Amino acid sequence: xxxxxVAVFASGSGSNAEKIAEYFANRTDIDITLxxxxxxxxxxxxxxxxxxxxxxxxxxxxxxxxxxxxxILQNERIDLIVLAGFxxxxxxxxxxxxxxxxxxxxxxxxxxxxxxGMYGHFVHEAVxxxxxxxxxxxxxxxxxxxxxxxxxxxxxxxxxPEDTPDDVARKVQVLEHQHYPAVVEKLLNAxxx
Numbered sequence: 001x002x003x004x005x006v007a008v009f010a011s012g013s014g015s016n017a018e019k020i021a022e023y024f025a026n027r028t029d030i031d032i033t034l035x036x037x038x039x040x041x042x043x044x045x046x047x048x049x050x051x052x053x054x055x056x057x058x059x060x061x062x063x064x065x066x067x068x069x070x071x072i073l074q075n076e077r078i079d080l081i082v083l084a085g086f087x088x089x090x091x092x093x094x095x096x097x098x099x100x101x102x103x104x105x106x107x108x109x110x111x112x113x114x115x116x117g118m119y120g121h122f123v124h125e126a127v128x129x130x131x132x133x134x135x136x137x138x139x140x141x142x143x144x145x146x147x148x149x150x151x152x153x154x155x156x157x158x159x160x161p162e163d164t165p166d167d168v169a170r171k172v173q174v175l176e177h178q179h180y181p182a183v184v185e186k187l188l189n190a191x192x193x
Contacts, residue, residue, distance in 0.1 A: 006188070
């Protein structure tokens with residue numbers, strides 16, 4: 001059987017993309033085929049080159065106004081799209097082209113602290129400001145609205161009254177790196193039986 005093919009979208013440093021690529025590095029049944037980014041300065045590009053994974057760059061107009069990105073994914077026979085710190089709303093056409101085959105990780109316990117503008121540090125600042133006793137990660141399917149797709153997996157970490165947003169970010173990142181690759185693996189194993 002040919003390997004299952006994964007495309008990872010990232011807009012930033014790419015630590016989750018790198019952890020996922022490393023997790024599957026010596027596998028013959030799963031291939032991290034492409035890393036795609038809308039940010040030509042993103043750290044993920046350097047990581048991808050170091051890992052010898054091809055990079056596709058695109059701009060907002062190409063992503064929203066043309067079928068080009070979808071065509072690239074279809075031509076590469078991508079089985080699963082993994083968003084790892086990708087900051088753009090996935091267009092409806094892509095959601096339709098890959099039903100239940102696009103997943104995202106969110107740095108909070110959805111449905112709390114999700115939606116437009118709730119990403120990265122903004123999430124951790126909101127969690128601390130609300131004096132939450134826990135935060136964590138939510139891995140969910142992607143639909144045409146920010147952070148509203150069905151939740152696949154959640155993991156929690158404690159938040160203490162002394163924690164700063166940076167402290168929460170560090171705790172959440174540990175959960176991301178620990179769980180995201182394994183959840184991606186489970187999803188891939190579930191595809192086509």
